[in-house]
Amino acid sequence: MRFALDSSHTDFADSIDSLLAKSDMPAVIRSWNAGDTAPGVKVWQRLAETGVNGLLVDEAHDGLGADAIDLIVAVEQLGRHAVPGPVAETLAVAPTLLADAAPDRLSALAEGSLATVAAPPRVPFAVDADTADLVLVADGGRVSTGVAGERHDSVDRSRTLFSVTAGETLGDADTERAFDMGALATAAQLLGLGGTMLDISTEYAKQRKQFGKAIGSQQSIKHHLAGAAIALEMARPLLYGAALAVSTGSADARRDVSAAKVACGDAAYRVSRIALQVHGAIGYTMEHDLSLWLTKTRALLTAWGTPAEHRGRVMEAL
Template sequence: MRFALEEIHDDFAASLDSLLSKADLPAVIRAWSDGDSAPGTALWGRLAETGVNGLLIGEDDGGMGADALFLIVAAEKLGYHGVPGPVAETLAVAPALLAAVAPDRLGALSEGALATVAAPPATPYAVDADTASTVLRVDPAADGGATVALGEPGARAQSVDRARHLYQTAAGSPLGTVDSGVLAAAQDLGALATAAQLQGLGQAMLDSTVEYAKQRKQFGRAIGSQQAVKHLVAEVAVAVEMARPLLHAAAMAVRDGAPTARRDVSAAKVACGQAAYHSSRVALQVHGAIGYTQEHDLSLLLTKTRALVTAWGTPAEHRGRIMEAL
């Protein structure tokens, strides 16, 4: 099996990286955290022009009709740059659900509208329901499927990530029902997209740590020249690189409808989450306490990582699925 991405994926990633590198993401994230979503929604509009929002939406509905490999390429870059907003929900979960119950709503997503999803009990809150134009509420049905309705945002809950606004929801106008297979596929896409975001975050914090270790000096020497620091950073590099094949394998399994897809998605979510969390701890250790202050850009990635580790399935839940499959 070939795990390397094709040239078309690399070109797509490069175009996203170029766009996001010019967007002053730290300022966008801080504005989003303070309730000013205008810079963020403008950025999402530019992303929509590249096709990101409509990757998993069919061409007949204005989307790209792409597959899960393009999804992880996009989500990893959005994670690397810390793009705020309901990434997994807009790119993956909502399109999968709306395709089954309200395909007429997919066109707005392709054009740049944001969507968010609450699916209690596993996903009790709708992320950024104050900004999303489509809020979905998914509740279990007696037959093992689920009812999908428009969600009405309620009280706001606190997240460790200030740029991640969590809202309780109540079911509003019903849209339809989905069977257990559609529901599981939507949840797996959410976990896959979140794993890709974590992969990007892990790489971003690793890159930041390497650059800081080269520049920060103690006793006249860069701290990166110290063997202890080299070992810490090398361990993170290994963890991040070892997680990437699992992410690619999971995307291929989802694309191909492989019977191992759910297990593979869980393996990717665990590995990418663990690598990103390890990267965050070493980044904070090397940067020192300054890295956790709100004034330092690293803090924006640290808190997002901590929040996404448990999004669309906790590590324990995904490990349990792997154990069941084995």
């Protein structure tokens, strides 16, 4: 099985990375945290112009008709830049549900509309339902529009959760596959978040000095950062393998998605702890950019399936 990405994937990832690097994402995230989502929505519109929003939308509905491999390539970059908003829901879950239940609504997604999804009981709340153009409820194979209700805060201030009630029924859909797509996209986000936290920490270790020497020169710091890098690189093949399994319709796709979600979540969480240790307490203050990545990592660990649930699915498959 070949896991390496080809040049089309790497070029696509580089183009997204370049776009987001020019968008001053820390400022965009802080604006979103404060309730001003306009700068973030503009970023999403620019992403839509590159085709990101329509990756899983069929060409007949103005999308790219791409596969899960293209999806994780894009979403990892969104994770690296901690893009706020319903990432997994807009790019992975909603297109999967609407392709079955209401394909006439897919074109709006490809054009840049944001969508969020609640899938009780495993995903009881819809992310950013106040900002999303479309709120969906997926329950027991049935897809309905959703009406946002009570607001719930998250450890990630850019990730607001809402209770939702089902409204108009749109139709039937493979809600289990949609759940798996949400888990796969979240795994890719976590891998991207981990990569940026490692980069930030490595650079900080080169600059921060104690007793006249950069702390990165200390063997203990080097070992911590090396361990974080290894964790991320060991998780990457599982993510690629899961995307390949989904793309080819493998019978083991569900198992592979769960394995990827666990591995990427564990790796990102490990990097977050090491990043905080390297930075000291300043890394967790809201004034430091690292906190934006730390809190998003913590929030996404349980998004689209808890680690315990996904470990259980792997055990059942074995």
